[in-house]
Amino acid sequence: GGLPFRQTRALTPDERANPCRLLQRDLEPGVIPAIGDFNSAQWILHKRLGDDIPIAEGVAVRLVGLLDGSLFQSELLIAEDRFAAHFPAREGYGYFLVETEQPSAVAAALERELAAYGLDATLSTERLRGFRAVENTYLATFQTLGLLGLLLGTLGLGILILRNVLERSGELAALSACGFRRARLGAMLLYEHGFLLLAGEGIGSVAALFAVAPRLFDPTPLPWASLGVSLGLVFAAGLLACAVASHSALRRPLLAALKAEGLGPGRFATRPLPADAVQVRLRPQKNPPPGNSYRRQRIAAVEFVRRQHLVLWSGLQHGRHRVFVDHVELAVGEDRRGTDRPLGRSLRPPHYRTRLGV
Template sequence: SEFTRAALKETSALRELDLEDNRLDDEGALALAQGSLLASVRHLRLGYNDICDEGLCARKRFSAMRISAFDDDLFGAASYARFRVRPGEDASCLNLYQAKNPKLLAPEPGFLADGRFSFGRTLADTEAEVANPWLLLDRQFDDGAVPAIADATSLAYALHLSVGDDFVVNRESDNPITLRIVAALTDSIFQGELIIGQRPFVRLFPEHEGYRFFLIDAPADATAGVTAALEDRLSDYGFDVTLASDQLAAFHRVNNTYLATFQTLGALGLLLGTFGLGAVLLRNVLERRRELALLRAVGYDARDVSRLVLVENGLLLFGGLAAGTVCALVAIAPAWLARGGQFPVVSLGGLLLAVAAAGLISSLAATVVAVRSPLLAALRSE
């Protein structure tokens, strides 16, 4: 311990200290954590040493001193993808306005080769591009347009574009740049950005050097540790980690808000339509009281008349439901086939049954009223 203190007296001006694989034990870690020897150190590497349970209090001391003391083997199971960044406006649904100059990302070549994420529509021509649409970012156009990839949701609802359309950035500058959408990602975390290749990015934006956006793939049980370690070690650089699930949830909250609004309006319309259906069926039966009274006078009993009215109204009711269901399926088929997902059979079936039940109950109630009405009064008017 005395040797450790003496050896570290000269480290008072260091910001980083690497003590990996130095046979540092619990006693040495405790000695290291005492006093003010590490007043200026912010990043301390202690991996591959012999620090056991007794050294945990030393780690807590390092944390209290705002010194990162995580083992580097924590990052061994994680993989990283780096992106160059040109700052710009958010192109996702979180932006209430249409982005005129969106944020641009440029991944390193290794990310393109991995072929991650799922795609919708693309301009792929070759088998390699069909198998990995990221390769479309390497395509060259005769008119000088730069290939770009965007999320399908942002493309349709925020930018109002489709695959194959052009989008001009730096429109008001002396050097406008035309981006051509060559592929659309499906429900991805890139809803706020446009993605271009690294070579055109370096050529067009040489002032934006280095990598400032990272994708980190870590095992589920190591996610919390990797997140804490990165934010701690890179705190001086403003490094902030956001879980992909949280990012997608933020996008989905906006979409779900719109869907909930339209579902509420649709439910209100369905409720009014159901009451209207009941009123129409009730009025139809009441206006036929004289006809029904005549049927009873010639020998039909109340049960036969009720069955006749229910069958007539049932044919109209189920015919209307079938026609409406077919029209609705035709209307949503393109979006459903493009995005996929599970078809809501249970909820849709329950909704149709509820409407059918409301119509049949209305018809039955009207029939009961008509059958129980005075027969002679109805026949006199007939």
């Protein structure tokens, strides 16, 4: 015992208590039981527990146990009597394991006394550190590549969010003209993309857990902290991209955004209207009520589609103002002739007072 076994083919209680007894098991003729390192067997030899490895003509070793993080990486251990029987030309020993409470002093003494024989004493901690350095180099390489992929993915996510928000600039301008404040529109965009980010990270995390399900039961714990930090950074980068895109889209002049949607200034909207649409032209009062300090606004056109009950204001200036309407021009369907008929009592002054926020 004493070796860190990861997998064994132990069957009896004695073998489970000391898996090294597996080296004395009698197998088929020409097959020698052997113990190897798990990582070496998996990544170098491409073998699993129970596989055979040919080593000579008519001779093969079978992996009956795999070690995890031991001093015998890149080595195969077999019983001494089996080794002597199949390899009689090899004499002597290549390794000596010395257990002591003062390893540095013993190593220095052995090298000094046996210098003529070329003895090289190495501490077990240094040997394990060297093995770990190789693994850490591979891990660092893959981690760097993964980080690069994460950065590229985050950049692509930011560009996608920016394009999505900028493509909705006309919609945002219309909502702003209808009275929605910029802060509320920005919060709406953050909520939308935040939900999409959380949903995407959640689905991706669940899929990744299924992909690495066998690793969840390994003795070595997964780096949950670094994974959580990575997901948090991706989420923060997505929200930052959304905030930048929202700020850029909401700072765009309202009139220019509405022109891009086909609602430029003029007597009527430049975009073709459906047959059942009602288009009105509102003009502010020439003489606002006394004491009113709000600047008069010029309203280019208002499109009202009955079926959708959607109001789009165009031609508004920046700022928040109260507009008092005293004139309505009406055009129904294909008849675009202006009239002075008010559209209902709510449009007759002074009842029609709407607060417009840009």
